[in-house]
Amino acid sequence: MARRRQETMEENRGKLIAAARKAFAEKGYSTASMDELTASVGLTRGALYHNFGDKRGLMAAVVDQIDTEMASRAQRIGARSADAWLGMLAEGVAYIEMALDPEVQRIVLLDGPAVLGDPSQWPSQGRCLQVTKQAVERLIEQGVVKPLDAEAVARLLSGGALNAALWIAASDRPQEVLPKATEAFLALASGLLVKAT
Secondary structure, three states: OHHHHHHHHHHHHHHHHHHHHHHHHHHOOOOOOHHHHHHHOOOOHHHHHHHHOOHHHHHHHHHHHHHHHHHHHHHHHHHOOOOHHHHHHHHHHHHHHHHHOHHHHHHHHHHHHHHHOOHHHOHHHHHHHHHHHHHHHHHHHOOOEOOOOHHHHHHHHHHHHHHHHHHHHHOOOHHHHHHHHHHHHHHHHHOOEOOOO
């Protein structure tokens, strides 16, 4: 009985996140109606409040889901490189490029910070930071990256990619900003190398 109830709660949670993701992408956070959203999946506002507390809590869950997907996609792209340094750079560039995706742009990079505050404080960004820090620690041990504080390096690389993505999303001409942001990110990152490439 308790297991079935837990499964139903998880199913309802998933339905609400999927519906909110669609509504926030199409209408934006501020104009998305919670009554329409819950009705579209056959649930009540009570289910929303029970699972997320409020609309902001639902937004946090949607942003966490998308940002986690972004990080996973970037890591898969980075893993294609046989070179750990180039792989880490590819991850950063992939994250920056995702700023052109309309769903990412609207939900994560525009509405997300407006509703949830500083992205560097989001749980998904914290997880990303830890992965980057571990990669940096390995690169320092291998003598590829200068012997600097690994957390500082990870924060600057992660922050650089995030801020480049935020810049692209906020731009009137994101396609023109992307190559500038990517070039600058790579140039800054190259200063971390023991031997310049």
